[in-house]
Amino acid sequence: MTSLTEILEYNFLSLGGYNLNLLKVIIVIIIYFIIRLLxxxxxxxxxxxxKKKDLDSGRQYAVTQFVKYIIYTAGVLIILESLGVQxxxxxxxxxxxxVGVGLxxxxxxxxxxxxxxxxxxxxVEVGDILEIETMVGRVxxxxxxTSTVETRDDIVVVLPNxxxxxxxxxxxxxxxxxxxxxINVGVSYYSDVDLVTKLIIEAVNGHAKILTSPKPQVQxxxxxxxxxxxxxxxxxxxxxxxxxxxxxxxxxxxRIFKKNNIEIPFPQRDLWLRNPEAFQEANxxxx
Numbered sequence: 001m002t003s004l005t006e007i008l009e010y011n012f013l014s015l016g017g018y019n020l021n022l023l024k025v026i027i028v029i030i031i032y033f034i035i036r037l038l039x040x041x042x043x044x045x046x047x048x049x050x051k052k053k054d055l056d057s058g059r060q061y062a063v064t065q066f067v068k069y070i071i072y073t074a075g076v077l078i079i080l081e082s083l084g085v086q087x088x089x090x091x092x093x094x095x096x097x098x099v100g101v102g103l104x105x106x107x108x109x110x111x112x113x114x115x116x117x118x119x120x121x122x123x124v125e126v127g128d129i130l131e132i133e134t135m136v137g138r139v140x141x142x143x144x145x146t147s148t149v150e151t152r153d154d155i156v157v158v159l160p161n162x163x164x165x166x167x168x169x170x171x172x173x174x175x176x177x178x179x180x181x182x183i184n185v186g187v188s189y190y191s192d193v194d195l196v197t198k199l200i201i202e203a204v205n206g207h208a209k210i211l212t213s214p215k216p217q218v219q220x221x222x223x224x225x226x227x228x229x230x231x232x233x234x235x236x237x238x239x240x241x242x243x244x245x246x247x248x249x250x251x252x253x254x255r256i257f258k259k260n261n262i263e264i265p266f267p268q269r270d271l272w273l274r275n276p277e278a279f280q281e282a283n284x285x286x287x
Contacts, residue, residue, distance in 0.1 A: 027082050035075035042067050061126045061142070066119040069144060107162070108145065114161035115144040124164050124171060129239045131170035132163070138240060152240065172239035178211055180235050181242055183249055186227030188263035193220060193228065199260055200232050203252035209245050211235040227265045 043064060050060040118124050119142065128139045130149065137149035137157060147164060149157045163169075172179070187196050197218045204216045216234040223229070232253075238245060257264060 024083055028079050031075065031079055031082060035071060035078075039068065039071050042071065063119070065142065065144070066116070107160075110162045111145045111160045114165040115142070115147075117165055118142055118147070118161055119144075124169070125173075127173070129172040130164075131172065132159070132167065136240070152243065175239075178214070178235040178237055179239065180214075180233055181246070182234075183232045183246055183253075184221070185230045185232060185253060186224055186264060187230065187257070188265045189228060191228060191262050195260065196228075196230060196262060199256045199262065200230065200253060203256045204232065204234055204249060207245065207248060207252075209236050209238045210249075211237070226267050 046060065046064055046067065050063075124130065124139060124142065124147070126139050126142055130137060130139060132149075135149075135151060135157070137151040139147060140150050140156070141148040142161075144161075146158050146160055149159055151157060185196075185200060197220075200218050201216060204210055205212075210216065211234070214235050216232065219231045219233065221229040221231040232249070234249075236242065236245060254264070256262075
């Protein structure tokens, strides 16, 4: 009669010198559930720790992802070892292949290392508002190789992590003080500059997203080619939708200028003719 041990150790798959039996499969299943249990316990501990310390969700997400990567990587190695795969022989046999692959995937490895740096260092976290070159967006996900950023136009952009580590990136969430923004305004040379300054300040007052301290300021910026140029400076904690606030202010400034007969000029050009008589004579002949 066949014993349980014989059933468990029966090799139902033989490939070269490698044998797979039911016992190894059961061990792999047990290891898998142990890994899942360990991951569940680790995430519970992390969540309690962050709630107790009242830390931000972005850092919690980064630490959670890093712990997942470590546990899953360790789990895969343990499973391979339990299946009888000699990892030392595997690494030695594939060393030359790994060198060639490494050269071809150099940028990918760079992105992977950058992802680990982001997750550990926390310089960029989920929910942060970034300005990269001319793009402004909110970080929605940080992966091991790439990160996802959602722009002001609700466009999802996938960025390699190396770009967030090596390039110049403005992280608005690192600003613990309000940020100053500006709007340029031009008026006619016939305008009363003191009245213009007063009206611009009136247009700003009352906007819910503009701070009253520090106070908004108006500066006489320059004598333009066709206008007197003013600059409105104001402070706000709103970074992501600042263009909406600027649009509101332009609407308000235009309305209050129109109400008070303040002209916003546009560029004009005068045409000077050296010989107008010849031009008039040629015009008569064509008509």
